[in-house]
Amino acid sequence: MEITKDIRYAGVNDHEIDLFEGQYKVENGMAYNSYVIMDEKTAVMDTVDASFYEEWMQNIKQILGSRTPDYLVVQHMEPDHSANISAFLEAFPDTVIVSSAPAFNIMKQFFGTDYADRRQIVKEGDTLSLGIHTLQFIGAPMVHWPEVIVTYDQQDKVLFSADGFGKFGALDVEEDWACEARRYYFGIVGKFGMQVQNLLKKAAALDIQAICPLHGPVLKENLGYYVNLYQTWSSYGVESEGIMIAYTSVYGNTKAAAQLLADRLTEKGCPKVVVADLAREDMAECMEDAFRYGKLVLATTTYNTDMFPYMREFIHELIGHNYQNRTVALMENGSWAPLAAKAMRAKLETCKDITFAEHTVQIRSALNEDSIAQIEALAEELCS
Numbered sequence: 454m455e456i457t458k459d460i461r462y463a464g465v466n467d468h469e470i471d472l473f474e475g476q477y478k479v480e481n482g483m484a485y486n487s488y489v490i491m492d493e494k495t496a497v498m499d500t501v502d503a504s505f506y507e508e509w510m511q512n513i514k515q516i517l518g519s520r521t522p523d524y525l526v527v528q529h530m531e532p533d534h535s536a537n538i539s540a541f542l543e544a545f546p547d548t549v550i551v552s553s554a555p556a557f558n559i560m561k562q563f564f565g566t567d568y569a570d571r572r573q574i575v576k577e578g579d580t581l582s583l584g585i586h587t588l589q590f591i592g593a594p595m596v597h598w599p600e601v602i603v604t605y606d607q608q609d610k611v612l613f614s615a616d617g618f619g620k621f622g623a624l625d626v627e628e629d630w631a632c633e634a635r636r637y638y639f640g641i642v643g644k645f646g647m648q649v650q651n652l653l654k655k656a657a658a659l660d661i662q663a664i665c666p667l668h669g670p671v672l673k674e675n676l677g678y679y680v681n682l683y684q685t686w687s688s689y690g691v692e693s694e695g696i697m698i699a700y701t702s703v704y705g706n707t708k709a710a711a712q713l714l715a716d717r718l719t720e721k722g723c724p725k726v727v728v729a730d731l732a733r734e735d736m737a738e739c740m741e742d743a744f745r746y747g748k749l750v751l752a753t754t755t756y757n758t759d760m761f762p763y764m765r766e767f768i769h770e771l772i773g774h775n776y777q778n779r780t781v782a783l784m785e786n787g788s789w790a791p792l793a794a795k796a797m798r799a800k801l802e803t804c805k806d807i808t809f810a811e812h813t814v815q816i817r818s819a820l821n822e823d824s825i826a827q828i829e830a831l832a833e834e835l836c837s
């Protein structure tokens with residue numbers, strides 16, 4: 454695949470993977486992207502997952518023809534991109550490896566060597582001339598690991614963005630970009646909003662005609678759409694008007710309460726109501742929705758004087774990913790000593806800029822006139 458006249462795609466699609474990074478379900482597989490820049494000198498941009506060495510090397514050799522790679526640029530040391538560094542450098546003994554100083558430290562941990570005899574260390578603002586193409590390196594620490602650099606090709610105005618602007622899903626499957634890019638973003642990079650904002654500021658100073666990420670499609674058109682979404686996500690802004698109701702339920706009574714609230718919100722004209730059963734739905738999908746909408750309702754059973762385990766895990770994940778700047782409402786169920794709302798509130802009070810709804814719903818075992826009235830009041834408050 455030709456990205457520009459001199460930049461070719463050399464990546465692979467993975468349809469064998471069960472869990473990406475050991476935790477994310479990827480029903481449509483995963484793409485590990487790699488690129489080759491052909492100029493007076495040639496550069497390979499990153500490697501791919503260990504399972505795809507042969508296929509990737511075939512792609513590289515096909516693009517290079519009779520030539521050999523002068524440079525291997527390593528932007529990120531997570532093994533989905535870096536696993537084949539050692540094998541690649543063995544296959545091409547004259548190739549110089551180009552990366553950040555912290556990346557070489559991590560390389561030593563993975564491969565037992567930091568390639569001191571054949572490396573070029575680069576930092577923010579450094580450039581590498583390939584002939585017509587000059588590569589400009591930009592620091593992007595914590596997007597998604599501390600050693601990350603991204604690379605701007607000044608000639609073709611292409612930004613190689615490492616994990617930034619990536620998504621789940623192989624490239625031979627058609628699917629909506631935003632849905633799987635959002636789930637990827639909040640799962641993998643979401644905690645590092647400030648660092649993503651820093652990178653966006655640096656990128657704003659560049660004339661970018663195409664974005665080449667390490668996962669997902671190359672972005673060539675309507676770049677403002679993708680950049681605006683990244684602005685919203687990384688600043689923890691509200692992307693869509695709507696309310697997410699996330700619940701756990703043991704015998705269906707808390708579920709009935711969550712559903713009743715959803716029905717009341719819809720009747721009152723709330724633009725979008727999403728209901729999620731935390732015990733059964735994909736946690737990354739639930740996280741994505743919590744960050745997408747401005748209001749979140751948490752409904753759970755009291756369990757061991759705390760909240761039900763799936764709710765505890767969900768809130769733990771929210772806090773771990775820097776959840777903030779949202780309105781949160783609480784619904785608890787308890788047959789003898791309801792304590793879940795207090796427990797949930799205590800956890801979420803540690804987050805920045807959380808506004809708690811005035812009405813907290815308490816269900817005693819099952820819905821009754823009193824708890825239904827509380828749900829009505831909460832629906833009214835959330836819709837106002």
Ligand code: FEO
Pocket residue numbers: 529531533534597598616667668
């Ligand atoms: Fe795709 Fe952070 O590696």
